[in-house]
Amino acid sequence: EVKLVESGGGLVQPGGSLRISCVASGFALSEYWAFWVRQAPGKAPVWVSRINIDGSSADYADSVKGRFTASRDNAKRTVYLQMNSLRAEDTAVYYCAIPPFDIWGRGTMVTVSS
């Protein structure tokens, strides 16, 4: 079965850090770019980041640039999103997705609050 499973979300204080992960199964993650998309409660999804196949290049939404870093370990079939200097507006469910966006994970909730 083709699957993505995110983990690592939780409650963190403003200014804190968190690393979330996305593990792939049932397909070769190493052959695909990987995207992070987040969805704040009651809002539409918003693109956060993308990382290329070998992890040598990544792009970020302006709202997270300089604070978030995407990486991957193809041997572990895992992509990561390191999130630093977290703000209340980063509160959302974070999904990983594989283009052409027929594969989405179940998401992991990140809550930034004191």
Add this chain to the structure above:
Amino acid sequence: DVVMTQSPLSLAVTLGQPASISCKSSQTLEYSDGNVYLNWIQQRPGQSPRRLIYEVSIRDSGVPDRFSGTGSATDFTLKISRVEAEDVGIYYCMQGTHWPPITFGQGTRLEIK
């Protein structure tokens, strides 16, 4: 960034009746390879997004044929020929032509009248 604008933002439909959602993009979504990377995404309550239709009109595996997508350039439509209870949720159009970033419409909430 490409802005995706959906209408209506909510829709209440009687079971068995049709539904239609419009999506307009701020730029043409035709890519240099001739394809149009416009997806329709369904999100049922409490669930992850799920792609229903890609490249304007191609249904994903397992998607009932009551769902259809049409359109070109900047104007696109998702139609449900006969709404069923399992269709309740939010529908988003999403463009993958001009990225980064991929962009989504605001969503259309479908409920049963």
